[in-house]
Amino acid sequence: xxxxxxxxxxxxxxxxxxxxxxxxxxxxxxxxxxxxxxxxxxxxxxxxxxxxxxxxxxxxxxxxxxxxxxxxxxxxxxxxxxxxxxxxxxxxxxxxxxxxxxxxxxxxxxxxxxxxxxxxxxxxxxxxxxxxxxxxxxxxxxxxxxxxxxxxxxxxxxxxxxxxxxxxxxxxxxxxxxxxxxxxxxxxxxxxxxxxxxxxxxxxxxxxxxxxxxxxxxxxxxxxxxxxxxxxxxxxxxxxxxxxxxxxxxxxxxxxxxxxxxxxxxxxxxxxxxxxxxxxxxxxxxxxxxxxxxxxxxxxxxxxxxxxxxxxxxxxxxxxxxxxxxxxxxxxxxxxxxxxxxxxxxxxxxxxxxxxxxxxxxxxxxxxxxxxxxxxxxxxxxxxxxxxxxxxxxxxxxxxxxxxxxxxxxxxxxxxxxxxxxxxxxxxxxxxxxxxxxxxxxxxxxxxxxxxxxxxxxxxxxxxxxxxxxxxxxxxxxxxxxxxxxxxxxxxxxxxxxxxxxxxxxxxxxxxxxxxxxxxxxxxxxxx
Amino acid sequence: xxxxxxxxxxxxxxxxxxxxxxxxxxxxxxxxxxxxxxxxxxxxxxxxxxxxxxxxxxxxxxxxxxxxxxxxxxxxxxxxxxxxxxxxxxxxxxxxxxxxxxxxxxxxxxxxxxxxxxxxxxxxxxxxxxxxxxxxxxxxxxxxxxxxxxxxxxxxxxxxxxxxxxxxxxxxxxxxxxxxxxxxxxxxxxxxxx
Numbered sequence: 001x002x003x004x005x006x007x008x009x010x011x012x013x014x015x016x017x018x019x020x021x022x023x024x025x026x027x028x029x030x031x032x033x034x035x036x037x038x039x040x041x042x043x044x045x046x047x048x049x050x051x052x053x054x055x056x057x058x059x060x061x062x063x064x065x066x067x068x069x070x071x072x073x074x075x076x077x078x079x080x081x082x083x084x085x086x087x088x089x090x091x092x093x094x095x096x097x098x099x100x101x102x103x104x105x106x107x108x109x110x111x112x113x114x115x116x117x118x119x120x121x122x123x124x125x126x127x128x129x130x131x132x133x134x135x136x137x138x139x140x141x142x143x144x145x146x147x148x149x150x151x152x153x154x155x156x157x158x159x160x161x162x163x164x165x166x167x168x169x170x171x172x173x174x175x176x177x178x179x180x181x182x183x184x185x186x187x188x189x190x191x192x193x194x195x196x197x198x199x200x201x202x203x204x205x206x207x208x209x210x211x212x213x214x215x216x217x218x219x220x221x222x223x224x225x226x227x228x229x230x231x232x233x234x235x236x237x238x239x240x241x242x243x244x245x246x247x248x249x250x251x252x253x254x255x256x257x258x259x260x261x262x263x264x265x266x267x268x269x270x271x272x273x274x275x276x277x278x279x280x281x282x283x284x285x286x287x288x289x290x291x292x293x294x295x296x297x298x299x300x301x302x303x304x305x306x307x308x309x310x311x312x313x314x315x316x317x318x319x320x321x322x323x324x325x326x327x328x329x330x331x332x333x334x335x336x337x338x339x340x341x342x343x344x345x346x347x348x349x350x351x352x353x354x355x356x357x358x359x360x361x362x363x364x365x366x367x368x369x370x371x372x373x374x375x376x377x378x379x380x381x382x383x384x385x386x387x388x389x390x391x392x393x394x395x396x397x398x399x400x401x402x403x404x405x406x407x408x409x410x411x412x413x414x415x416x417x418x419x420x421x422x423x424x425x426x427x428x429x430x431x432x433x434x435x436x437x438x439x440x441x442x443x444x445x446x447x448x449x450x451x452x453x454x455x456x457x458x459x460x461x462x463x464x465x466x467x468x469x470x471x472x473x474x475x476x477x478x479x480x481x482x483x484x485x486x487x488x489x490x491x492x493x494x495x496x497x498x499x500x501x502x503x504x505x506x507x508x509x510x511x512x513x514x515x516x517x518x519x520x521x522x523x524x525x526x527x528x
Numbered sequence: 529x530x531x532x533x534x535x536x537x538x539x540x541x542x543x544x545x546x547x548x549x550x551x552x553x554x555x556x557x558x559x560x561x562x563x564x565x566x567x568x569x570x571x572x573x574x575x576x577x578x579x580x581x582x583x584x585x586x587x588x589x590x591x592x593x594x595x596x597x598x599x600x601x602x603x604x605x606x607x608x609x610x611x612x613x614x615x616x617x618x619x620x621x622x623x624x625x626x627x628x629x630x631x632x633x634x635x636x637x638x639x640x641x642x643x644x645x646x647x648x649x650x651x652x653x654x655x656x657x658x659x660x661x662x663x664x665x666x667x668x669x670x671x672x673x674x675x676x677x678x679x680x681x682x683x684x685x686x687x688x689x690x691x692x693x694x695x696x697x698x699x700x701x702x703x704x705x706x707x708x709x710x711x712x713x714x715x716x717x718x719x720x721x722x
Contacts, residue, residue, distance in 0.1 A: 104698040383705035410702075410711050443703040450699025457697070458573070465574035465672050468653040469584060 017265040019258040021397040022250040023430045025182050025349065027221060031308050031315040032185045036193055038319045039332065041115045045087050045323030046360040047073065048100045048108040052149035053156050054080030059111055065092045068122035070299045072145075073111055082147045082157045085299040086113055087321035089120040101345035101352050101359050110360070113323065125297035136164055136208040139294055146293035147300045147363075152176060152187075152254065152283035153346055155364040158290065161273075161280055162208045170209040171278040174263060175202055175287055177218040177225060178247070178254035181347025184367040186304040187284050189317045191218065191225035194288055195232035197295075201287035202242070204294055209280050214242035215263055216284075219249045251349060252428040256281045258397050270424050285366070305361055307333050309370035311341050320361050326368050327357040335370055344369040349429040384437035392431035392441060398424050402431035402441045409448030414455070417448050425449075564593040564616075571612045572602055576652035577674030579603040579626070584652060592617065600624045604673075632673040632688040638663045640685035647677035647686060 050056035055078030067073055067086040074084040090113045097107035128134055128142065144159035164170075175198070179187040191198060202214055216233075218226050229244045245263060252258055257268045259281065266277045274281050282290075285303065292298040301322055308315035313334035320329065326343070330336070343354040346367055361368075392402035400421060408417040422445060431441040568589035575585070580601035582588040591597035592613060599613045600622040607624055614621040636647070636656070643661040655671045658664030666677075678686050702708045 102695065102698075103700065104695065106693070106695050106698060108695060383703070383707040385707070410708055412715065440703040440705065443700065444708075446700035447702050454697075454699055461672075462572070462574040464670070465576065465653045466569070466585070468655070468670065469574065469576050469586075472652065472654050 017262055019253070019261045019397050020399050021395045021430060022252060022258075023395050023433050024249070025251055025433060027249070028182045028308075028310075029185050029188070029221065030183070031306055031317055032188055032222070034185075034189070034316050036189045036304055036317045036319050039321070039324065039329065041088050041117070041119065041321060042324040042328050043115055044093070044325075045090070045113045045115065045321060046098050046110050046325065047084055047087070047113065047323045048098065048110045048360065048362060049074055049084070050108060051084060051155060051322070051363040052082050053154065054078060054082075056108075057081065057084050059095055059109075061092045061111065063092055063094060066090070066116075067092060067113060068120050070125070070301055071122040072299070073113075076144075080157055080160065082144060082149055082159070084111075085147055085301050086122075087301040087323050088113070088115050089118050090115045099355070099359050101354060101362070101365070103352050105355050123297075125293075125299065127297040128294050131204055131294050132207060136162075136210075139204065139208050142293055143290060145299070146289075148286060148289050148293060149300075149363050150283055151285035151289060151303055151363060151366065153350070153364050153366050155362075158282070158286055161275065161282070162205065163275070164208070164210050165275065168275045169278060170211045170275060170280050171213060172264065172280075173202060173205050173209065173211045173214045174260065174274075174279060174281040175214070175216040175284050176254055176256070176259060176281055177216060177222070177229070177284040178259060179222070180219060180249070180251045180254040181349055181351075181367070182251075183308045183369055184306045184347050185308070186306045186317055186366050188222045188225050190288060190304050191222070191284055192228045195225075195228040196235070197291045198284050198287050199229070199232045199236065199239075199242075200295065201289075201291035202282075203239075204290055205280065205282060205287065211280065212241055214239075216242070216244045217247055217259055217263060218244065219253065220246050221249045252397055252426070252430065255397065255426055255428060257426075270421070300363065303361070303363065303365065305329065305365050306367040307369075308367065309341075309344075309372075310374070311335065311370040311372045320365075322361055322363065324361045325357075326354075326359050326361060326365075329361070329368060330357055330370060338370070340373060342369075342371045342373070344371060349433070350427065383439050386437055386439060389436060391434040391436065395430040395434045397428060397430060398426065400425060402445075403439075405448070406439060406441045406444040409444040409451075412451070414448055414452045418452060422448055422452070562590070562593055565589045567616060568592050568613055571605070571609055571616070573605045573609065573672075574653075575604045575672035575674045577604060577672065577676065598622060604628050631691045632675075633668055633671045633691050634666045634673070634675070634677050635687045635689045636664050636666055637685040637687065638665065640683055642683055644682060646680040646682065650677045650680045652676060 049059065055076065057074035058077055059074050061067060061073045068089045069086055071086045072083050073086050076083050092111060093114045094112045095109060098110040099105065100108045125145070128139065131139060140159050140162045143162055144157070148158035149155040150158060177187050177191050179185070202216070206214055216229050218229065226244060226246055233239055233242050233244060247253060247262060253262065256274060260274055260277070260279055261267055264279065266279065268274055268277055289300050293300070302319055303322065305318050305320045307318055307329050312330065316333055318329060338357055343357050344351045345354055345359065345365060346352060348369060348371065351367070351369070386403050388403065396402055405417050405420055405422055408414070408420065425445050427442050427445060429442050432439070435441060565586070569586050572585040572589060578584065580588045580603070582591055582597070588597060588601065592599060599617060599619060600610045602609050603624065603626045606628045610624050611621055641663050643658060643663060645658065645660055645664070647664060648656045648658055652674060653670060653672055655667045656664050656677060657667060673688070673691070675688060678688065702712060
């Protein structure tokens with residue numbers, strides 16, 4: 001339906017809320033009917049030191065250490081960070097840089113664990129069976145300790161969202177089971193097979209944030225998941241305020257702010273979080289992981305990964321231990337030769353294109369796709385001039401003007417682009433998808449955002465350098481003045497008796513030396 | 529005759545009044561320092577490296593504002609800084625003589641350091657810590673790569689190393705399409721001719 005018509009219908013109350021724009025890419029959910037299979041342990045598991053948004057972790061283990069499954073092997077540094085756990089028992093063989101799923105192709109320091117096959121579990125964490133009467137703060141700490149981060153792909157540390165703040169009381173918990181990216185079916189299968197656990201996880205979240213209502217949002221292309229979740233809700237007696245909502249399929253409905261608007265009509269302002277409008281939104285996979293962490297005492301060491309793509313003989317949904325090399329998963333499903341193929345980490349709309357399959361599965365890996373050149377349709381090789389058709393503006397879920405923004409980024413007019421709200425872009429790729437001129441719009445936005453961030457960083461560094469330089473100059477001036485003052489004092493006191501002035505001069509020298517040894521201090525006050 | 533006197537008196541009174549207002553305004557709206565210097569200083573990269581021939585960024589900014597220096601002496605700032613300053617000063621841009629080297633950091637080989645504090649005294653941004661007869665070390669996050677510490681070191685234990693590329697600081701390049709490349713080339717040419 002055209003955007004204007006939909007807007008009109010919403011205004012007239014003929015239709016529920018719905019975010020603007022969006023597209024309907026071919027769904028390709030070929031692995032939707034395939035049950036989740038457990039993948040065997042890999043010989044070596046590779047754990048990058050950062051698998052979430054925020055600060056990287058630092059290793060807690062040394063080469064040669066024996067680790068158990070669920071043992072903490074890297075601790076978080078900073079607030080926006082969660083620890084990393086060993087996915088199975090074994091020995092730490094090396095800690096060095098390894099490629100990760102990142103557009104730069106750069107590596108990240110990673111812990112390599114050689115599997116011993118016992119899969120012995122570290123049982124220091126007790127299950128919290130009576131979570132309904134537990135202190136929310138303890139449950140929150142459990143979520144942090146177990147390394148939970150948003151498994152929908154954004155990997156934002158979960159515990160940060162699970163907070164009771166009196167200024168922002170949470171009314172509604174939304175479970176995101178939309179999974180609007182083509183090919184991906186991991187959440188679909190998880191909801192179909194673990195509906196009860198997900199529901200308990202949701203009740204845990206409700207208890208933790210003090211919410212009264214709950215919504216489980218699922219797109220209508222997953223009837224089995226909808227049925228399973230409805231059944232699970234019906235099986236619990238006192239759950240009148242939890243509803244399963246079936247939404248018409250549209251990309252990017254699974255994006256948090258878009259989903260919240262569709263379900264509640266509330267807009268999360270730019271730069272704000274869902275909690276500021278009284279909502280918490282969690283992915284169903286994360287919710288299941290929260291259940292595991294609290295009810296079973298299991299840290300996050302495995303996740304469901306959709307391994308799919310038109311170049312893959314047997315698409316599947318696999319329960320994979322973190323750190324398993326992607327190459328092994330492709331090989332398991334019958335793909336060994338990667339020549340001419342495009343390997344994608346995540347979904348085809350927002351995922352990263354990889355240089356090769358030699359990356360480990362991490363917390364954000366919801367899918368691994370092997371696509372032929374056909375499927376990618378040689379996208380964006382021949383960029384044509386913009387014909388001002390306006391399709392990109394219609395498709396944009398944030399109501400931006402992508403063609404203008406791209407022009408501004410291309411010509412390095414970054415201030416202008418920022419004025420046109422470049423930073424509100426969620427990089428969903430709808431504009432690039434609909435562009436008849438093959439303009440890689442999102443790529444231009446990423447370039448623009450990167451350049452703006454670079455300039456800001458440089459400016460901040462220059463400003464800090466200037467301040468340090470100025471305080472140093474001021475300190476040198478002051479030291480000079482002090483020295484002169486001391487000299488004149490010494491001269492006045494000891495002028496008639498020149499013999500005794502010697503030790504005094506030595507003392508002055510000492511004082512000067514102490515002062516200069518302090519030069520590295522940036523605070524001039526400390527010397528006075 | 530009286531008409532002439534009236535005219536002289538009224539004009540004289542007006543001149544006195546205007547003079548008084550100007551005198552008060554000068555006191556009231558007095559600006560400390562030269563705002564032009566601060567503006568130019570804000571454009572400079574603050575490496576304090578002295579490659580421009582002045583003992584720091586602020587002195588160079590003062591020299592430019594005073595019309596004593598050309599706008600093209602800042603080596604680390606490169607062409608971008610030169611164009612900004614030329615634009616602000618309203619003068620013709622001039623090509624920067626030296627190509628800026630890749631950003632580097634000072635690194636003290638600690639086993640060779642004798643703890644003489646000479647580099648600490650040389651560092652314009654207080655980025656080296658240490659005490660007499662103690663190892664010195666460079667705070668990598670604060671080092672501007674000005675190389676001023678290299679020369680004073682009596683045992684030559686300071687190296688300039690390439691700044692490590694950080695994953696968090698990586699940013700997307702321009703899309704690899706003919707059109708974006710053309711736009712980029714045009715911009716380069718424009719900057720060169722301007």
